[in-house]
Amino acid sequence: MDSKDRQIIRALQRNGRITNQELADEVSLSPSPCLRRVRNLEKAGIIRGYSAEVDEKAYGLPVTVFVRIKLERHNEEDVQRFESHIQRIDEVLECHVMTGAIDYQLRVLVPDLEGYEDFVRARIHTIGGIASIDTSFAYGVVKKTNVLPKLS
Amino acid sequence: MDSKDRQIIRALQRNGRITNQELADEVSLSPSPCLRRVRNLEKAGIIRGYSAEVDEKAYGLPVTVFVRIKLERHNEEDVQRFESHIQRIDEVLECHVMTGAIDYQLRVLVPDLEGYEDFVRARIHTIGGIASIDTSFAYGVVKKTNVLPKLS
DNA sequence: ACTGAAACTTTCATTTC
DNA sequence: GAAATGAAAGTTTCAGT
Numbered sequence: 354m355d356s357k358d359r360q361i362i363r364a365l366q367r368n369g370r371i372t373n374q375e376l377a378d379e380v381s382l383s384p385s386p387c388l389r390r391v392r393n394l395e396k397a398g399i400i401r402g403y404s405a406e407v408d409e410k411a412y413g414l415p416v417t418v419f420v421r422i423k424l425e426r427h428n429e430e431d432v433q434r435f436e437s438h439i440q441r442i443d444e445v446l447e448c449h450v451m452t453g454a455i456d457y458q459l460r461v462l463v464p465d466l467e468g469y470e471d472f473v474r475a476r477i478h479t480i481g482g483i484a485s486i487d488t489s490f491a492y493g494v495v496k497k498t499n500v501l502p503k504l505s
Numbered sequence: 506m507d508s509k510d511r512q513i514i515r516a517l518q519r520n521g522r523i524t525n526q527e528l529a530d531e532v533s534l535s536p537s538p539c540l541r542r543v544r545n546l547e548k549a550g551i552i553r554g555y556s557a558e559v560d561e562k563a564y565g566l567p568v569t570v571f572v573r574i575k576l577e578r579h580n581e582e583d584v585q586r587f588e589s590h591i592q593r594i595d596e597v598l599e600c601h602v603m604t605g606a607i608d609y610q611l612r613v614l615v616p617d618l619e620g621y622e623d624f625v626r627a628r629i630h631t632i633g634g635i636a637s638i639d640t641s642f643a644y645g646v647v648k649k650t651n652v653l654p655k656l657s
Numbered sequence: 658a659c660t661g662a663a664a665c666t667t668t669c670a671t672t673t674c
Numbered sequence: 675g676a677a678a679t680g681a682a683a684g685t686t687t688c689a690g691t
Contacts (some may be wrong), residue, residue, distance in 0.1 A: 354563065362559050369521045369555035372669065383675050388670075401558040403521035404651045407514050411506065411551040413656050417601065419610060436647045443654035449569065450645035458571060458641070462653065489610070493602035495588045499556045501614065502595035504565050524683065535661045540684075 354399070357382070359504065361390055362400065366500045369403040406499070409462055417491040418469055420459040420477075425484040427456075438480045444472055455487070506551070509534070511656065513542055514552065518652045521555040558651070561614055569643040570621055572611040574629075577636040579608070590632045596624055607639070 360380045364371060371379075377387035394400045409415065424435060439448045439459070447460040463469045469488075477486065512532045516523060523531075529539035546552045561567065576587060591600045591611070599612040615621045621640075629638065 354565070359564065362557065362564060365557035366559060367556070369557045374669070384670085385672095385675065397563070399560045399563040401560060403555060403557055404519070405514065405517035405521045405555055406553040406651075407518060407653060408551045408553060409653065411549070412511065412514060412653055413506070414653060419601075419603075440648050445648060446651070446653075447649050448647035449571075449643035450647060451571075452642040452644055455641065457647065458643070464656070489607065490604040491601035491610070492604055495600035495602060495609065496592050496597060497599050499558075499598070501559060501561065501564055501566060501598075504616070526683075536684090537662080537686095538660055541660090 358390060358394060358399075359501075361387070362394065363500055363503070365391070365400065365403075414462040414464055416463045416465060416469065418459075418461040418463065419489045419491065420461055420473075421451075421455040421487040421489075422457045422459065422477075423454070423484045424456050425482050431482045435480055435482065442476050444476065510542060510546060510551075511653075513539070514546065515652055515655070517543070517552065517555075566614040566616055568615045568617060568621065570611075570613040570615065571641045571643065572613055572625075572629075573603075573607040573639040573641075574609045574611065575606070575636045576608050577634050583634045587632055587634065594628050596628065 357380060361376065364376055364379050373384050373388045373391070376391070377384045380387065382390075391400070409417070424431060435457075436448075439445055439457075444461050444463060445459050446462055447458075449458045450456070451458050461469070461472060463472055473486065473488075477483065509532060513528065516528055516531050525536050525540050525543070528543070529536045532539065534542075543552070561569070576583060587609075588600075591597055591609075596613050596615060597611050598614055599610075601610045602608070603610050613621070613624060615624055625638065625640075629635065
């Protein structure tokens with residue numbers, strides 16, 4: 354992983370469908386070494402995959418919710434139980450383990466407020482072992498990018 | 506935007522580099538109407554683009570921070586000033602406008618704790634007009650997907 | 658008019674040197 | 675790193691519903 358690899362990564366984040374020729378031009382490499390680097394990054398799991406970026410609102414899920422969750426107990430069994438449940442919930446796009454007062458932060462997508470109420474009742478509370486849930490709604494996006502910063 | 510479009514969208518989120526033929530097979534369409542739908546989704550801005558998913562840790566930015574910010578004043582000028590500054594900060598990958606007690610939530614990527622301290626001092630406090638900053642570190646990822654849920 | 662099928666053109670990835 | 679070969683993907687056109 355050198356500066357060239359990071360250049361390639363950022364180019365592929367800006368345009369995941371760029372052709373190898375164009376990519377090679379952009380990073381000042383000829384096509385074959387460029388492709389070699391891309392394949393290596395893919396095989397190493399550094400490039401996990403490629404994905405379409407979608408307007409969630411137009412798709413029909415206009416409401417983003419950040420949910421902060423605290424568990425009642427933190428033994429292996431309860432933690433495993435919670436995490437395996439979370440992974441199976443389609444509405445949860447992200448779940449981070451947090452430091453500090455909160456155990457987890459989720460990013461959840463729902464069609465409306467009612468959808469969120471249903472989600473909490475049917476998907477979250479049914480897991481059990483949850484001490485507290487703190488909900489914050491996002492009602493606008495100032496910035497959203499995938500492109501990683503250059504390392505200084 | 507019908508059920509077929511949503512099928513196409515989810516397939517392109519799972520694999521942004523799928524060929525039109527494979528995509529057409531997956532959604533039970535022939536290649537030309539399938540491509541037409543994809544192009545329409547792109548032109549309508551519903552598919553915003555395509556991007557590589559990258560392992561942030563391997564890239565050299567292992568620390569994810571969620572930063573919750575409250576402004577001192579909420580007049581048009583101060584809000585504009587804050588938001589335009591945020592957009593220019595490369596380390597800020599996401600910034601949401603929030604309901605409730607907090608004004609904004611940022612997702613920030615830094616190399617280490619020191620990098621975060623520098624970030625707050627050099628990038629955030631210098632904006633001015635900030636009433637409070639609340640920082641939460643993520644130290645693990647339970648789930649992270651781009652694929653939107655089926656609409657029920 | 659919209660969808661599905663087919664042929665043709667062009668471009669890209671792979672492999673060899 | 676360059677060139678040649680082979681494969682596919684996109685575009686366009688035509689036919690059918």
